[in-house]
Amino acid sequence: MFRRCVLAGRYDCGRRAYGYNTETSPGPAIPTLESVEKVIPKEHLWPMDDVWNYHAGGERFTTVNVFTDGLNKRYGTATSLEDYERKAQAVAYDGERADV
Helix, strand or coil, X not given: CHHHHHHHCCXXXXXXXXXXXXXXXXXXXCCCHHHHHHHCCHHHCCCCCHHHXXXXXXXXXXXXXXXXXXXXXXXXXCCCHHHHHHHHHHHHHHHHHHHC
């Protein structure tokens, strides 16, 4: 029962599920800088463009715009790829902290 509740969503069973829910996040999961540099061609790394959106995912996560807007509001507008990636990792950390 507990596993089914967690997989379906934290509040799906009418009670709070405890533990990590790795399927829930504040949006796209921005990988580490080293991984981003392997996936996105150098000429598209910064400033961000539609190539980033190609790798963003599906459904509600077809762009990184909502995630980036939240990142900018919380940590300030990124000035470089390195700055964006550092702030994206902080957003992911905040999301995990809020999840427990």
